[in-house]
Amino acid sequence: MFHWSSILSAFWLFQLVERVEVAEGFSPLYRGDGKIIGSGTFPSRVRVAHASRIGGLYSSSANTDPHQVEDFEDWSDERKSSLFQFLLRDLEVEGVPLLGCDGVSANKTLNGATWTIAGQLSENEYERKVCLVLEDIPVKNLKMFVNSFSELKTTQQPMMDALHDLRRFSMSLVGNGIGPALILETANKTVNEVAEYSTMVENTVAPNEPQWKAAMESFVKRCFPQVEKDPIAYRFLGSSDICDILSGYWNCICELEASDATQSNSIVLSFPPSSENEKEMHTRFVAISELLNTMNSLYKSEYKYDLVYFHPSYDRDEIQPQNEPVNGHLSPTSILRDMIRQNGNEELSDEQLTLRNYQRRSPLPGVIIKRVSEESEGGNCQSDYQNAIRLATEGEGKLREALMEEIKLIN
Numbered sequence: 001m002f003h004w005s006s007i008l009s010a011f012w013l014f015q016l017v018e019r020v021e022v023a024e025g026f027s028p029l030y031r032g033d034g035k036i037i038g039s040g041t042f043p044s045r046v047r048v049a050h051a052s053r054i055g056g057l058y059s060s061s062a063n064t065d066p067h068q069v070e071d072f073e074d075w076s077d078e079r080k081s082s083l084f085q086f087l088l089r090d091l092e093v094e095g096v097p098l099l100g101c102d103g104v105s106a107n108k109t110l111n112g113a114t115w116t117i118a119g120q121l122s123e124n125e126y127e128r129k130v131c132l133v134l135e136d137i138p139v140k141n142l143k144m145f146v147n148s149f150s151e152l153k154t155t156q157q158p159m160m161d162a163l164h165d166l167r168r169f170s171m172s173l174v175g176n177g178i179g180p181a182l183i184l185e186t187a188n189k190t191v192n193e194v195a196e197y198s199t200m201v202e203n204t205v206a207p208n209e210p211q212w213k214a215a216m217e218s219f220v221k222r223c224f225p226q227v228e229k230d231p232i233a234y235r236f237l238g239s240s241d242i243c244d245i246l247s248g249y250w251n252c253i254c255e256l257e258a259s260d261a262t263q264s265n266s267i268v269l270s271f272p273p274s275s276e277n278e279k280e281m282h283t284r285f286v287a288i289s290e291l292l293n294t295m296n297s298l299y300k301s302e303y304k305y306d307l308v309y310f311h312p313s314y315d316r317d318e319i320q321p322q323n324e325p326v327n328g329h330l331s332p333t334s335i336l337r338d339m340i341r342q343n344g345n346e347e348l349s350d351e352q353l354t355l356r357n358y359q360r361r362s363p364l365p366g367v368i369i370k371r372v373s374e375e376s377e378g379g380n381c382q383s384d385y386q387n388a389i390r391l392a393t394e395g396e397g398k399l400r401e402a403l404m405e406e407i408k409l410i411n
Contacts, residue, residue: 005235072178084179096183098131105136107299108257110145112250118184119243122165125189134180137398139173148298162287164196166242200240204272207236215363215409216268219310222402223359226383227308227368230265240274244289249292250286252369253303261371270366278313285311285365286319292367293327308368312407314360328363328367328398330360331384339385352392358399359387363406 072080091098100114114132121128134142149171153160160167168189169309174181213234220228233255237248252267275281289309296307307328316322316330322331333353340348389398 015210022270026258074313080178084175087175096129096131098133100133104134106248107137107141107145107302109252110134110137110141111295112247112254114145114182114184115243115247115250118169118243119239119247121169121184121186122241122243125187125194127186127188129183129185131174132182132184134182139177139180142173142180143177144298146173146182146365148294150296156290159287159290163242163291164193165200168193169243170245193255200274202274204238204240206238207272209236212236212270212364212410214408216270216366218406219362219401219411220268220368223310223362224368227266227370230261231263232266232268233264235267235269235270237269240272242291245271245288246291249295249367249369253305256305256369256371257303265377266368267369268366268368270362270364273312273365281365282311282313282315282318285309288365289319289367291326296327299382301313302374306368306370306372308360310360310362310367311365312361312363312403314357314362316357316360325381330356330380335381336385336388339381340389348388353388355391355394355396355399356384356388358391358403360394361403363403363410 064334088098099117104110104113113134117130117132121130129332149169153167153170168187170187171184172183206383213236216234220232235248235252237244239245248269248271250326252269256264273281274284289307292307296303296305309328317333319326321332323334325331325335336353336356339349
């Protein structure tokens with residue numbers, strides 16, 4: 001489960017979904033008490049769908065290519081409905097929970113609902129399958145969602161290796177895209193995956209909201225004074241499971257979409273460290289940022305947000321590609337060196353330039369989700385250049401001391 005800051009807006013909760021009602025057939029997989037800090041419900045609503053009562057078209061993906069959308073234009077509604085009812089009953093006989101997701105009518109809530117349910121599945125060690133009935137989502141949107149995830153799994157192996165809790169998931173269009181529903185499946189965890197997940201859970205501490213917020217406010221004030229000038233909200237996850245992080249991210253998008261800039265211009269989303277091994281934790285953080293960038297890019301025509309990543313041991317030189325800009329990360333070292341020369345500044349040593357990482361070294365890992373502005377559309381190279389000069393002047397002793405004081409609040 002994950003926890004949220006008590007500032008969470010009741011209006012936003014209504015925008016995403018009305019209230020929690022975990023389906024009876026799904027409840028054994030439900031994780032924890034589902035409470036949000038300062039709120040009465042978990043931001044998700046699912047219900048059991050039944051073949052005899054559900055309007056619309058649903059089907060099984062058995063014996064079909066799960067990523068192919070067939071052309072059903074010449075089919076009558078009656079024919080499609082009949083096929084769906086038949087396949088839906090087949091799923092029920094198979095024992096697959098059919099979950100109707102109320103209030104899910106846009107890509108933001110599609111992602112929010114799917115990853116919330118995935119987070120509930122993730123904790124279980126054994127294979128599971130659920131069918132999400134999404135009556136208000138166009139099939140083409142489901143196709144894009146399913147295909148993008150399937151492509152990530154097949155083409156981004158290093159990312160999947162770092163996100164061990166995600167690689168056991170698979171998605172498919174139900175009935176080859178004959179209607180608005182998808183299958184979400186998990187494979188049995190391997191022995192190594194069980195050990196990895198157990199270690200991650202053991203290293204995850206529940207958030208102490210007042211202290212975590214004080215630490216993150218100090219970090220933002222120290223490193224992003226320009227962000228602090230506008231209304232900003234702080235959200236905290238109590239889980240480092242990638243599915244919970246994705247759910248939290250999309251819930252933040254829903255919150256921003258349901259409000260205006262005068263209420264919240266940015267959200268600082270933080271989550272607990274996932275490992276005591278600093279290198280492993282940073283590698284996983286890089287993979288998470290790559291995944292969020294992919295999702296942010298996929299829906300950039302709908303949701304326009306800048307992402308800014310931070311981590312306790314942030315190191316730009318460990319983020320690939322090293323010599324090209326990466327969304328949400330500091331500018332490459334080579335670009336900053338060129339800017340320093342062009343501006344006639346004194347050349348900085350490698351050690352001095354490395355200090356720029358302190359702009360992203362934070363008490364907790366996470367991301368700032370910020371509304372796109374005209375200023376941000378111009379790029380961040382100039383800002384990174386100015387900060388690199390400033391941080392080199394401050395020196396490592398002062399920078400490290402400030403970070404350690406913030407980390408003390410977390411610990």
